[in-house]
Amino acid sequence: MYFDSLTGALNREGLRDGLLNKWRYRGPHSDLMAVVFIDLDHFKRVNDTHGHATGDEVLRAFAMSVQRAIRTTDKLVRWGGEEFLIVCLGTSGTEAHGLAEKLRAAMPNQIWPCGQQMTASFGVTALQPGEDIGEAIKRADSALYGAKANGRNCVLSA
Structure with missing residues (x-):
């Protein structure tokens, strides 16, 4: 199973399989790859205030909005x-x-289930x-924590 049953996004196994097969991307700049790490701000508050069913709806809505905004060659x-x-x-x-900035800026305009x-x-x-994707993910995760420390609702690059 390569997909998250709640959101329809790939799961970690789907990511691993896709990377092993390199998603057969042969387009322009096939030597380039970037990683965007995203964390929904104050999500625990949604679950605590509105319940886990509403939290699940928020996750589905978020995943659908990202899928609509990214290219078919990008993988969520x-x-x-x-x-x-x-x-x-x-x-x-x-x-x-x-x-990432485009996705961030669009979030306040969306109607959320909560x-x-x-x-x-x-x-x-x-x-x-020559870098392993795991190292890039760690670096993106570190930048994400920097964004959260910077007050959230922002994009930081590393």
């Missing part, structure tokens, strides 16, 4: 809980930062030549 992965990754094939760090405004924090990085 539910990392766990309210954390997601976007693996952007053929994409530079600058381009991935722009995508009836409150939702925001997210984003950490972005580009895979370096």
